[in-house]
Amino acid sequence: MGGLLVLCPGQGSQAPGMAQHLWDFTVAREVFREAGEVLGWDVGELCRRGTMEELTRTDRTQLSILTCSVAVWRVLESAGATFVVAAGHSLGEYSALVVGGHMSFADALRVVDVRGRGMQACAEERGGMMAAVIGLEGEAIEEICSGIEDVWVANYNSPGQVVISGTVDAVRAAGEDAQQKGAKRVVPLPVSGAFHTPLMAGAAEALAQALGDVRFTRGPRRFFSTTELCYPEPDELAAVLARQLMSPVRFTQSMEALLRGAEAPDEGLEIGPGNVLTGLTKRIARDFPVASTGDGEAMENALEKAGG
DSSP: OOSEEEEEOOTTOOOTTTTGGGTTOHHHHHHHHHHHHHHSSOHHHHHHHOOHHHHTOHHHHHHHHHHHHHHHHHHHHHTTOOOSEEEESTTHHHHHHHHTTSSOHHHHHHHHHHHHHHHHHHHHHHOOEEEEEESSOHHHHHHHHHTSTTEEEEEEEETTEEEEEEOHHHHHHHHHHHHHTTOSEEEEOSOSSOTTSGGGHHHHHHHHHHHTTOOOOOOSSEEEBTTTTBOOOGGGHHHHHHHHTTSOBOHHHHHHHHTSSTTOOSEEEEOSSSSHHHHHHHHHOTTSOEEOOSSHHHHHHHHHHHHO
16 A cells, blocks of 8 residues: 555643644644634634643643644645545544544534543543553553453553553552563553543543534545554444543554555654654554654654655
């Protein structure tokens, strides 16, 4: 197949000023204007001048990252860029679906608004935490979690980096067990809840209802689900996205599946703030060329390539 793999980041990639380098582009400003009209508040102002505290609110973070990612792609697309398959990390799946033509940007904004509010409510009601376990493989961590109630594997990020999620006591106990069994570090993540676990059931229920009003289409480009390791059909997408909130993100396994065989893309590009997925992909497949668009220089490099 060849061509470009587009990677869309999730929560945790936000940073103050993350949209500042996009403001020179009329196409990007139009994306932020559209988001503001749909949501009723100024997403662009938050992405340009918001504090880290404001950007870390789950009900605002997700909408900000989604909007930034769509803005980046529309700028690149206006310069002639195209891609063959898109994948996202958690929230990033909505960005991937929008740029791939499977759902409208307005629908994605409305659904992600429900998603973020629901996750924030679950976090406030039930608490919980997430932690990255460094230096221990997934199977060993799965075994640890199977022996402790209320903790689960949430993200398979790269070889030797797996995220666990659950109640505070359970995550701490699993982290201690992991260190005793050889993990180099266990790093608590700056999130407010136990995402990608059954503790998100309330948010998943509200999300499923919102997704029921969305019209999904096949789109001109392929979308790969990093929770279900497949290319879902349009009539499957609502259920896939609802289950996603309580399912682990299998980013490692997804990249391994996408980058092998005759249909593998030639290169990758992370669209949106930061370069988290760029770094993870390099750890998964060292020889696969992948770049980011998270700052002005990276964006200019991507534009130059798109126009060349």
